[in-house]
Amino acid sequence: MRKGSLMSKTFGLIIVGGGGLIMMLPFLWLISSSFKAANKIYVFPPQMIPDPFRWQNYVEVFTAVPVLTYAQNTLIVTVFATIGTVLSSILAGYSFARLRFKGRDVVFSLLIATLMLPYVVTMIPIYIMFSKIGWVNTLLPLIVPAFFGEAFYIFLLRQFFRTIPMELENAAQIDGASRLRILFQIMAPLARPAIVVVTILSVLDNWNAFMQPLIFLTKRNVWTLALGLNSLQRFETGRDWTHYMMVLGVFMVVPVVILYFIAQRELIEGIVMTGLKT
Numbered sequence: 001m002r003k004g005s006l007m008s009k010t011f012g013l014i015i016v017g018g019g020g021l022i023m024m025l026p027f028l029w030l031i032s033s034s035f036k037a038a039n040k041i042y043v044f045p046p047q048m049i050p051d052p053f054r055w056q057n058y059v060e061v062f063t064a065v066p067v068l069t070y071a072q073n074t075l076i077v078t079v080f081a082t083i084g085t086v087l088s089s090i091l092a093g094y095s096f097a098r099l100r101f102k103g104r105d106v107v108f109s110l111l112i113a114t115l116m117l118p119y120v121v122t123m124i125p126i127y128i129m130f131s132k133i134g135w136v137n138t139l140l141p142l143i144v145p146a147f148f149g150e151a152f153y154i155f156l157l158r159q160f161f162r163t164i165p166m167e168l169e170n171a172a173q174i175d176g177a178s179r180l181r182i183l184f185q186i187m188a189p190l191a192r193p194a195i196v197v198v199t200i201l202s203v204l205d206n207w208n209a210f211m212q213p214l215i216f217l218t219k220r221n222v223w224t225l226a227l228g229l230n231s232l233q234r235f236e237t238g239r240d241w242t243h244y245m246m247v248l249g250v251f252m253v254v255p256v257v258i259l260y261f262i263a264q265r266e267l268i269e270g271i272v273m274t275g276l277k278t
């Protein structure tokens with residue numbers, strides 16, 4: 001039995017390790033290609049070890065492409081949109097979980113129904129609205145809507161708030177605590193895993209966003225990293241920009257990977273616990 005158990009564990013490790021290695025190959029190829037010359041990237045068979053090793057790709061890209069401007073715009077959008085999303089989702093999620101008001105379930109059902117509405121349906125009306133108020137070619141269309149909540153994140157936080165015992169809230173109300181104080185001093189700390197999930201998912205959405213910046217931003221000085229990376233595919237100057245595309249790809253992927261490894265425990269915990277109570 002011990003031998004069979006050892007064999008099954010070994011087989012499981014081989015399967016998981018092999019699957020993990022296969023999933024890591026595109027990321028490893030991206031990093032490897034960022035150190036290659038442009039004409040060495042698409043050779044066959046592919047070379048995982050660059051020959052020659054071009055460290056200067058990471059220096060030249062800053063002169064060939066306005067990377068700092070793109071990174072600054074991306075960071076501004078990500079930080080402020082994430083703050084707006086998390087704050088508004090906490091307020092709305094707590095309201096749907098704890099407050100009792102007429103039509104609460106109907107409003108929540110309508111909110112969840114918006115998840116089934118494709119973005120392409122609302123894309124043109126939203127663009128017209130922002131165009132009329134002069135927000136096109138600014139970062140505002142990417143930031144301001146986040147302060148009005150996101151249906152999926154509100155749902156996650158509502159589910160988590162419903163798992164917290166009502167006795168804690170009742171005791172705080174007896175002591176004279178206001179709703180906002182209960183929310184931010186009692187409920188929010190207890191809902192930290194769910195809030196971490198919402199924060200990470202919001203960061204990923206805004207950091208990797210492409211469709212919305214593509215619609216609202218046409219001037220290069222307000223482009224994000226995603227638009228800057230895409231623009232390299234459309235340059236028609238006779239120059240091969242492939243190695244710079246790989247460098248920009250590394251700049252976009254590495255912060256996301258680091259963020260995941262830092263918060264992976266709370267991310268998994270929060271996703272699991274948000275579904276404990278319906």
